Amino acid sequence: MMRRFSFLAILFCLTVILFSACSTAPPNGITQVATIDALLTGVYDGHMSLETLRSYGDFGLGTFEGLDGEMILLDGTFYKVRADGKVYEPGLSERTPFACVTAFEPDRRETISERADLAALEKRIDALAPGPNRFCAFIIRGTFDQVTTRSVPAQQRPYPPLVEVARNQPVFHLSNVRGILIGFRSPAFVKGVNVPGYHLHFLAEDLSGGGHVLDLVLREGVLEADTVHDWLSIYLPIENPSFAGADLSVDRTRETQAVEK
Known part of the structure; x- marks a missing residue:
């Protein structure tokens, strides 16, 4: 089971509001699966299918279950770049432990x-x-x-x-x-x-x-x-034992920079 949280940046404050699960994202938002710190600690179990993820946007990036490659979601099609450097088109039943998507509407x-x-x-x-x-x-x-x-x-x-x-x-x-x-x-x-x-x-x-x-x-x-994004909505794998036991209180800024760069 996943609960959906929304982070709103209003007057420089971050407010967390609990939303009920919804299969279609409203406009002007970004939908995210889990958190980057959870991924950094090793929470690689997938908990949202690509089919469900695509209902929240046609554009995005992330990774796959078990950290099996880099994800590109472009014009509604998923691509997987694996460790052999080749590009694959994954099945929609595959799952992700971390991803970030939106309905891309350039302004x-x-x-x-x-x-x-x-x-x-x-x-x-x-x-x-x-x-x-x-x-x-x-x-x-x-x-x-x-x-x-x-x-x-x-x-x-x-x-x-x-x-x-x-x-x-x-x-x-x-x-x-x-x-x-x-x-x-x-x-x-x-x-x-x-x-x-x-x-x-x-x-x-x-x-x-x-x-x-x-x-x-x-x-x-x-x-x-x-540029029109008013909120960030996050689905947390709260019933995943790895996520439940992860220490997310540590500042992992250096780890993020090392992994990203």
């Missing part, structure tokens, strides 16, 4: 005609969607001089912490590739719940590769941003 659009590294792209998105306390979902479709990505191998119980798994992560180097960068920019106040700042995944247009983005250089492309 900002900009053509990028000059080369830009990751830091430059983040500044550009910040300028297009100002406001550090706002969520932003975005897509960049274009040609990339290079993209460095990673995935992680599937894990078996007893699950190790994510920072240990990441020490042995396969890293992939894609060059001169057309593809899609998708991501979320989240406010600092989501620390422990989601990844503060930028969380990015990549999918090659020809499905030759992708994964969690570590670095990139964009040659040219089109940026679309969806």
Whole structure:
């Protein structure tokens, strides 16, 4: 059983309100499965099917049960980049231990005609969607001089912490590739719940590769941003013994940064 919680950023305060379960998300929101700190501690058991997850949005990212690959949800289709670097299309019965999705409706659009590294792209998105306390979902479709990505191998119980798994992560180097960068920019106040700042995944247009983005250089492309997000709704696996016993009181900022970067 899962209970649905909503985090509202109103007048710089974070209020938690209990919602009843609903199969369709209202507009202007982000739906999340579990928390990033739970994933960091090793809570890798899936507790929401991809079919259910897709009812809350057509765009997003996350991972799969047992940490079996990086998730990209694009235009309503799921893609899985596994530790072999290949792209698979998972079945909708597969489950996720952590994911973040939304119904993507861009309200900002900009053509990028000059080369830009990751830091430059983040500044550009910040300028297009100002406001550090706002969520932003975005897509960049274009040609990339290079993209460095990673995935992680599937894990078996007893699950190790994510920072240990990441020490042995396969890293992939894609060059001169057309593809899609998708991501979320989240406010600092989501620390422990989601990844503060930028969380990015990549999918090659020809499905030759992708994964969690570590670095990139964009040659040219089109940026679309969806800045209208009023709430973050979270489904917690409260009856999962691993989640119930996880120590979520520890500040895992360093672990998050090590895993993300």
